[in-house]
Amino acid sequence: MAPAPCLHLQEGSRFGYRVGLPWNRRPHCLVEIPDPVQAHPGLHLLVAPNGSGKTTFLRTLAGLIPPLAGAVTLQAQVHYFADELRADPEMKPLTFFRSWFKGDSLASVEKLANSLRLDLKCPIGKLSRGNRQKVLLIMAEVKAAQSSASLLLMDEPLTGLDAETREQVTQLWAETRSSTVRLVVMHELECVRQADSLFTIVRGKLRHATERTGSTWMDTYHTLQQS
Numbered sequence: 001m002a003p004a005p006c007l008h009l010q011e012g013s014r015f016g017y018r019v020g021l022p023w024n025r026r027p028h029c030l031v032e033i034p035d036p037v038q039a040h041p042g043l044h045l046l047v048a049p050n051g052s053g054k055t056t057f058l059r060t061l062a063g064l065i066p067p068l069a070g071a072v073t074l075q076a077q078v079h080y081f082a083d084e085l086r087a088d089p090e091m092k093p094l095t096f097f098r099s100w101f102k103g104d105s106l107a108s109v110e111k112l113a114n115s116l117r118l119d120l121k122c123p124i125g126k127l128s129r130g131n132r133q134k135v136l137l138i139m140a141e142v143k144a145a146q147s148s149a150s151l152l153l154m155d156e157p158l159t160g161l162d163a164e165t166r167e168q169v170t171q172l173w174a175e176t177r178s179s180t181v182r183l184v185v186m187h188e189l190e191c192v193r194q195a196d197s198l199f200t201i202v203r204g205k206l207r208h209a210t211e212r213t214g215s216t217w218m219d220t221y222h223t224l225q226q227s
């Protein structure tokens with residue numbers, strides 16, 4: 001059996017970007033890791049103010065940007081989902097999914113699309129923002145289910161979704177908590193009832209709470225931000 005997926009961040013790691021001309025690149029740190037971090041299968045939320053470095057953090061975990069210092073160790077198959085679907089606007093979601101999946105996986109796509117009320121035959125360019133987001137969400141779920149050790153990195157996946165769909169999606173995440181490490185950037189915590197931890201960025205440092213400090217994760221977020 002494959003080992004359970006896990007994300008490990010080394011203490012002292014620094015995430016950000018480099019500025020300047022190629023022969024004089026200077027690091028600009030956005031997120032520093034003051035304590036070692038481990039994330040195991042479950043739903044992990046990343047909530048922090050605009051511009052604090054969430055996307056940069058996620059892209060570094062995905063291997064798209066090198067860390068400025070330290071290391072990211074992933075014992076998992078990593079899938080990164082940006083905040084917007086980038087695909088040919090003429091293409092239908094069904095064609096898009098057929099290029100990725102077949103057999104049982106394609107059947108799962110159709111089942112999920114049906115339950116989320118996504119028209120698989122409407123060209124992507126004609127779908128509303130929320131419906132385009134459903135394409136990404138379905139992609140993420142079916143990809144994660146294909147491996148027993150998946151790490152899903154999702155950047156604001158609930159943006160544009162109506163209240164009912166948000167409920168459905170967060171319920172689905174709760175049901176798959178035991179098999180997938182899911183790190184989700186979001187701003188609206190009201191729809192999340194069950195989560196395993198919350199990450200935030202306070203004055204350029206990553207903070208991680210594995211227990212709620214109040215009755216909701218929003219309370220925990222405010223506590224961390226004020227610490």
Ligand SMILES: Nc1ncnc2c1ncn2[C@@H]1O[C@H](COP(=O)(O)OP(=O)(O)OP(=O)(O)O)[C@@H](O)[C@H]1O
Nearest residue numbers: 017018019030048049050051052053054055056057
């Ligand atoms: N390669 C780069 N060169 C210059 N600036 C950058 C680069 N990458 C990120 N930044 C800046 O770093 C800051 C943090 O960006 P990032 O997108 O990671 O924040 P965020 O927390 O995801 O923001 P939001 O909540 O608004 O999506 C922004 O001001 C952004 O413009």
